[in-house]
Amino acid sequence: MRDLAEVWVYLAREPLAALTATLLAWLGALRLQRALGRHPLANPVLFAVALLAGGLLLSGVEYRAYFEGAQFVHFLLGPATVALAVPLHRQWQAVRRSALAALLSVLLGGVFAAAAGVAMALALGAAPEVTASLAPRSVTTPVAMGIAERIGGLPSLTAAVVICSGVVGAALGPAVLDLARVRDWRARGLAIGTAAHGIGTARALSVNATAGAFSGLAMGLNALATALLLPLLWRLLAGG
């Protein structure tokens, strides 16, 4: 029994176990996604988070102890955010001719997306940190988490709502665009990329190449615009 206790102490202290569990959960989540035929509602991040969160609650391991190990994966979010410049640059070269219309739509659409979420949260009396976590909801996750941290939100809650927004947008966005009679593939791509970031872009790419390119552009531009504008607006409105 003492040996077992020693093993447990080792596992709890070193990053190895948490890191391995994170990768295993991710591989399991990808497998589950494939088994469900890559349905737009089947998101591997949600599966992996649910698996690990369930594991922590069942085993009684504290989140802080888990994160000590998993932070090595978390660290890569920074360089990955910088790397978003590369696909943005590719899209930029491909769609430069419609750049002005795209820029304006994404800017206004992005502000509207943030404002709509915040207004609904305020109307229903959400806690301030929940409202701040919802504001960057439509921006790609790594950027949204950075923004949430800046404006007093909870980055992990933001990660969850960003992913859920992406899943909703990817699954129901095309039907909403049909209802709104938006038929231009470029406009459809811009709408999905602005409101449903990478998850929506993946869906747009699988439907139409033009929509995919504009969606990727919109996702990148909205990440930039929201990261630059939201903290400023937030400070103005909350401070004033």
Next chain:
Amino acid sequence: MIGALTTLLLCQLTGEILVRSLHLPVPGPVLGMVLLFATLVLRGREAPAGLGATADALLGHLGLLFVPAGVGVVLYLPLLARDWAPISLAVLAGTLLAIAATGRLAQALLRRLG
């Protein structure tokens, strides 16, 4: 690949330093992304192959990178239980409204501006 990774880290580091020394409200990595994007646009050519490959490798598994932070929701389960209604409304209605509004706007603007 090491060269490309160094480029990414250098951009992030520069971004973090600028954000802290100028007290900007923007996250450091986002400023790093702006720096890299501006450099690529100014170069006027396609991104170097190595940088493209490294970016694709990192972004190909972007989802995995949110998992450790996402698991942090276990800390906020009481908050989630309290505020599930505004959260789900903002996620569902907020996202779908934003899609409809942005789509209509983009269609009108593309018609006028090309």
